[in-house]
Amino acid sequence: MENIFDIQTDQDFLTASLKIFSYQYENVEIYRRFVDYLNINPGEVNCLTKIPFLPIEMFKNHRILDKNVTADRFFQSSGTTQMNLSKHFIADENIYEESIYKSFEQFIGKPEDFIFLGLLPSYLEKQNSSLIYMVDYLMKKSAKSENGYFLYNHSDLFKLLNQLKDKKVILFGVSFALLDFLDFCDSSSKTLKFSDTLTIIETGGMKGRKEEMTKDELLAILQEGFKTDKIYSEYSMTELLSQAYSLGKNEYQCPNWMRIMVRNAEDPFNYEKEGRTGAINIIDLANIHSCSFIATQDLGKIVGDRFQVLGRIDHSDIRGCSLLVS
Template identity: 30%
Template sequence: MHYEDIKQRILTFIENEERDSFDSLALQVFAYQYENNRIYRKFCRSRKVHPSMVQSYQQIPPVPVGAFKEAVIACTPIEEAETYFQTSGTTSGKQGRNYHHDLEVWTASMKSHFEENIMKEKCRVKMAILFPHPKEMPNSSLSQYLYTAIRDYGTEESVYIASNGTYDFEKLVSFLVESERTNTPVYLLGATFSFIHFVEYMEGKNLQFQLPKGSRLMDTGGSKGRAIEMSSDQFKQMVAEAFNLPVEDCVNMYGMTELSSQFYDQSGSGQQKAPHWVRTVVINPENGLCVQDGERGILVHYDLANFHSVLGVMTEDLGISKKGEFYLLGRSEGAEAKGCSLAVEQFRNGVSKWN
């Protein structure tokens, strides 16, 4: 199957899932990736898996997320890519890249799920973005995500708070004061740690806001590894009190550079809402088998929108599944972390030994 053919089928599925089944399209995407992604084909051969043998998406070999730091995993020549998104490399020092021949599917995926979970049927709303512009971080998937949000859903009065590596919190205060004065709902979107720092700033200045009805806050990234760590529920309570927002209007977005879709948690419980073009399973990383419902394991996401690289990505995130839904528990540790490292080693050995 050619590039444009598979792309159009995915775009149609994102727009209308009833036109095709997930399994059917997943097998088509797998066949396309097996044929066009040389590194992934070598990995599948090392696992003794061929598209002719696969009958369900759960039989498609997922690539460990660390593999993106080990090899170029792309279905089209990287010199023809419109862009690539790059991981920060803060954990291992290595940076992984996810190449995109174009961003049409990535953008369709972002907008469709964003509209459903964030926009509340509003066409445009005044926004403040607590993260750098793509001009400063051109290879950040989060930067592109937030730019798409403000470009396609923000009013002309929307603003960026981050610039040249710093946050202009005085500018954000003026933005919020104006919102209160005019009773204009606003959306605040940005990295979790940015909001934590701003709340600290508010406390130091003895500030508090009561945002107009219809306002929302969306954070992403979590606080693990920062000076201050807190659960998603604790964070929601903190910002809800700081801005006088209902807790349900404080939403967490979970996303990854190595994927092309996002998940949203509006409850604070870690329950993630996936789009209909993504399926998630929970596995034991040591043997790759699915764990029982309610047991913790490593999350594996099968994302149709990620057709430029690989459909299945084995994360380093812990989770549990319950009745078809999954709950995010945080980063892997202990035996699970060792299992993730072993998976990367197996990937490295598999692609190096197979000619």
């Protein structure tokens, strides 16, 4: 099978997607059972809109893995110990690392050029986080002595950011932690005077830690607090091996081996036109050894060659896929 990272055109993407669909139908048992349950003839799948997308909840109850590989490592979604958490088994870490590097290089720059700081308390406190693996890998490629993580030690982070104000710094931060950091600065009367060389990349993740707000409201607060007109965002999840990036607005771009499609929230087999809100389906061809075709519970819409994330589906409104998740 061709290297997915060599994809350049829509035809390249379609060809690779159909090959991977056929491969995963034959070799990923849960996906094959799902396709068969829908009475879909895999031989008739000849375009992206005919590919069945596996409900993301399946990762909570099933080991979704290519029968030709073994996998000791897995990534696990965040949550409490009482919750049924998603597990994504990883057969080839090299694929994930290449996806991390090439996506970051395409949208941000070479990792070697940056110092990386992580304000990711909820993820650091959990094991098997794909986000921590990603930031660890970028830090390793950067090899800067200043790289490091912060839990709730906001004072130390403030001091370091000011010491590094003339250097190119990436601060990856979970949404609630970035807001907590700004609250600390405000309550401590600490004036933020960071230079244009600091790039904030928020990674989502309120999850009940603060009052829910829209992405646009969050970005506006962060822009004001960090005195910048651009807050970057990264969009991925435990069940993926690829990342989309937003470079200053709530409009994400996918690397060439990843694609977003927006399905009708009540009819999962119909798709919305550009500009109309629906539920996000993701094609992630880096998921070669699990499932590349995932129906998420995120709401969004296509805007030109980009997409917006608008929130989460209300569980009471899910239609069509719920009976398939067992």
